Amino acid sequence: MGAASEAAGGQNYPSGALYVVATPIGNLADITLRALHVLQLADTIACEDTRHTQALLRAYGIDKSNAQLLAVHQHNEAQAAQMVIERLQRGERVAYASDAGTPAVSDPGARLVASVRQAGLPVVPLPGASSVTAALSVAGIAGDDAQHGGFVFVGFLSSKSSERASAIEALALEARAVVLLEAPHRIEALAAALATLGERPLTIGRELTKQFEEIATIAAHDFAGWLQHDTNRSRGEFVLVLHPAAVVADAGAEQRILQLLLAELPLKTAVKLTADITGASRNALYEAALAMKKGQAES
Incomplete structure (x- = not known):
């Protein structure tokens, strides 16, 4: 922990803040020094699975009691967020870690962050493995x-x-x-x-x-x-x-796609989808769509 404290210890870590901590997705070496420092500094560690996080902390030599770990997962996130907010309002530093990777992307954490922000409390991201x-x-x-x-x-x-x-x-x-x-x-x-x-x-x-x-x-x-x-x-x-879909280079194909989509969708939606599919200019397709609509109205 000496390297983590030396590298990250001189930075500001406000109390009453939620720290969103990215943890390794598999390789224990993929943890940042700042994450290690904050996990050591935190008064409470909210986590997706307390047993998993406790094992992770011990692997890094971080000693936290079970009372300092708070379960916040997809089934209790809304309710547990209020417990986190109460601790933050008391001036605690709370770190949140999901089982692996960056919280609140695919893992739990987004509701917690939204609730903390709505309460007017700071949220600090600690980037890392994803x-x-x-x-x-x-x-x-x-x-x-x-x-x-x-x-x-x-x-x-x-x-x-x-x-x-x-x-x-x-x-x-x-x-x-x-x-x-x-x-x-x-x-x-x-x-x-x-x-x-x-x-x-x-x-x-x-x-x-x-x-x-x-x-x-x-x-x-x-x-x-x-x-x-x-x-x-x-x-x-x-x-x-x-990987991205192949771009349709044939101008004739652009017109056919646009015409087919116009038959089923509003003009702006048809233009956007045609541009996404073919890579053609949206402005040019918009003009073409207007011309098609005008031709249909006159026929």
Whole structure:
């Protein structure tokens, strides 16, 4: 703990503040010095699972009593937030850590943060490990693939097959990269559903940062076969990056897509979707849509 105190001890850590602490997603070495310092400094550590967090603290040599740990998970978050607020109002420093990674993204924490902010109390982020950014960093999305910019974080799709299929159908039109999460017991069903996306590139991150980490980029329709090639591949936590959809370069195709969407959707929505699908200028498509509407009205 000496290095953590030396590096982070001179900074300001106000009392009565909630500290949102990112913890490792697998590799214990992926903890920041500031996180270690705050976990040591905190009067209370709110956490998704007290047993898991207690084991994590002990691995770093941080001694906290069970009374200093407060369970805040998806089933009690709204109620537990009030307990956190009471402690903050007494001037305590409260750190929140989910089981792995950055809280309040896919893990619990968002309701807690919203409640604390609504109470007028400060929230301090301590950045660190994230499966989302880890997967994106090795997906190699660059050049023409990135022309639309950014990515969409979707997280876990529905466990219901019909809802999952509908979601994937919508993602087929998404021109940006898409990040999905999945558990091992549902990965084969997701792989089967993603097969409808054909040749669209998919980067698979399995057990990121852990001993048996595996990373591969394949076509979406090959994902099920990739899993079946080795039974071990269906084990562990998954982060998937669906690469951006290929841009349609044919101007004639742009017009056909726009015309089809205009028949079913409002003008602005049709223009936006056509631009997302084809990469064409939204302004140019808007003018084309107006011309189409005018032609239909005159005919």
